[in-house]
Amino acid sequence: MINWKGLSASYHWWRRRWFYPLVSVVVALGVCLTTPAPGKAIDLLPLLLQGVQVLQLSNISERQEVDLGKQMNQELSAEVRLSDNSQLISYVNQIGRRLAASSDRPNLPYTFQVVEDDAINAFATLGGFVYVHTGLLKAADNEAELASVIAHEIGHVGGKHLVKQMRQRAIASGVATAAGLDRNQAVGIGVELALNRPRSRQDEFDADQRGLKTLTRAGYAPSAMVSFMQKLLRNGSGPAFLSTHPATSDRINALNRSINSQPSNGRYGLDNxxxxxxxxxxxR
Known part of the structure; x- marks a missing residue:
């Protein structure tokens, strides 16, 4: 004998369990796919079916940022020569971790790398990945000057400046839509910007001020940030991280005003x- 009542109950349970969530997914996809957006459209459904990770850079999570930083680090290893000098890496990490603990984002799992390159340069990507050139290590007169540049790059991480630049580049190139941005595209854009980053006035001033606060909180001499900039300008070194826009003299004046307004007794790192x-x- 067929238990019609039982079958009816099972049917209603199945409908609640699968039908309504399925309808919700279809409606959500329809909203994403039909929302007008500038640039080249991305068909979200095929991307989901292919397992492609779609990101929204406007509200990227910290975990996503760190994961992107790791993937960018893998890509960068093919673009630059990362040092395998364990002593040197340990030394830079020691400085970096001291600074990171006093930064705006102390809970990020920071990674500090040394690039075998004589250019006086440093740069940062996402999720706390910071890169220091050996040329910068040689150019600094003391640890505080080196720390000042690392603190500046940590300031870029704290301000999420590269995330903002990636979003702007993705929109300008027509690959960002309401659906988001393909993860691999995001990594490619991030690597290109990290190596050839356009320097905006606002971002550089912000990284300077964030970096100065980090440097001071970590006990280093804040004057080292100014002295390093001044020395390189006098020598005409023209390092990449000292961009001509904004004018470095304006940045130095802003740093001096900040130092004078908040005097510090920090003297660590000045032993040349x-x-x-x-x-x-x-x-060696």
Whole structure:
């Protein structure tokens, strides 16, 4: 004998369990796919079926940011020569972690890398990945000056400046839509910007101020950030991280005003002889 009542109950349970969620997904997809957006449209449904990860850079989570940073680091390893000098890497990490603990985002799992390159440069990507050139290590007179540049790059991480630039580039190139941006496209854009980053006035001033606060909180001499900039300008080195826009003299004046308004007793890292001895040993 057929239990019609039982079958009816099972049917209603199945409908609640599967039908309504399915309708919700279809409606959500319809909203995403029909929402007008500038640039080249991305058909979200095929991307989902293919397992492509679609990101919304406007509200990227910290975990997504760190994961993107890891993927960008893998890509960068093919573009730049990362040092395998364990002593040198350990030394830079020691400085970086001291600064990171006093930064705007101390809970990020920061990674500090050394790039074998004589250019006086440093850059940062997403999720706390910071890269320091050996040329910068050699150009600094003391640890505080080196720390000032690392703090500046940590300031870019704190301000999420690269995320903003990636979003702007994706929109301008027509690959960002209401559906989002393909993860691999995001990584490619991020790597290109990290290596050839356009320097906006607002971002550089912001990274300077964030970096100065981090440097001071970590106990380093804040004057080292100014002295390093001034020295490189006098020598005409023209490092990449000292962009001509905004004018470095304006940045130095802004830093001096900040230092004078909040005097610090921090003097750590000013021993030139000790630093030079360490660097010579590390770079052998």
């Amino acid at each position: 002889n000790s630093y030079k001895a360490n660097i010579r040993a590390f770079l």
